[in-house]
Amino acid sequence: MAIYKKLFFMFCTGLVVIALSGCGEERPPEQTVQKVDKASEGVKKVEEATEKVSKKVEEAGDPEEGKRTYAVLCTSCHGNTGKGDGPAAAALPVKVTNLTDGKDLNAKSDQFLFRIIKEGGASVGKSALMAPWGGQLKDEEIWNLVSYIRTLAVPPYKPS
Numbered sequence: 001m002a003i004y005k006k007l008f009f010m011f012c013t014g015l016v017v018i019a020l021s022g023c024g025e026e027r028p029p030e031q032t033v034q035k036v037d038k039a040s041e042g043v044k045k046v047e048e049a050t051e052k053v054s055k056k057v058e059e060a061g062d063p064e065e066g067k068r069t070y071a072v073l074c075t076s077c078h079g080n081t082g083k084g085d086g087p088a089a090a091a092l093p094v095k096v097t098n099l100t101d102g103k104d105l106n107a108k109s110d111q112f113l114f115r116i117i118k119e120g121g122a123s124v125g126k127s128a129l130m131a132p133w134g135g136q137l138k139d140e141e142i143w144n145l146v147s148y149i150r151t152l153a154v155p156p157y158k159p160s
């Protein structure tokens with residue numbers, strides 16, 4: 001009886017060895033290339049998504065940071081509270097925009113505000129006395145300013 005058991009055991013082991021030897025078979029190179037292509041496509045998609053998200057985060061801006069930059073660069077004309085009544089405003093031949101006027105500002109897009117700050121009033125057909133700040137500020141800092149300006153609006157700004 002024991003001999004049958006031993007033979008049966010050897011038979012089973014043989015089957016397992018045959019089955020396993022199939023697994024080690026190498027894939028044809030084209031298949032491997034396809035797999036690598038697919039994987040790098042996936043990586044690219046993840047990279048693109050990450051880029052989109054970080055752009056969104058940047059565009060959302062940080063109003064606290066924006067406030068600090070505003071205090072240094074913008075108050076001389078736009079005033080401490082944004083009403084357009086800074087010490088230099090009275091001497092200008094153009095009315096400095098009251099940034100707290102929600103009725104005016106809320107209708108304007110973030111992109112518009114970003115552009116006028118970065119490229120100056122002249123870039124959107126307004127006075128060049130609103131200077132371009134793009135040479136001095138990074139895009140991120142400009143988005144921070146936009147988000148800070150949004151907090152000044154009365155009535156409050158509601159993003160659509």
Ligand code: HEC
Nearest residue numbers: 073074077094095096097113116117121126127129130145
């Ligand atoms: C030298 C004075 C001066 C300084 C400094 C200044 N601005 Fe202005 N800004 C103006 C004037 C003048 C206008 C209005 C231009 C017009 O109506 O033709 C204006 C317009 C704007 C507008 C347009 C608002 C609208 O509804 O069209 C924004 C936004 C703005 N400024 C943001 C800023 C920010 C942010 C800073 C600081 C980085 C800044 N400004 C610094 C003078 C200034």
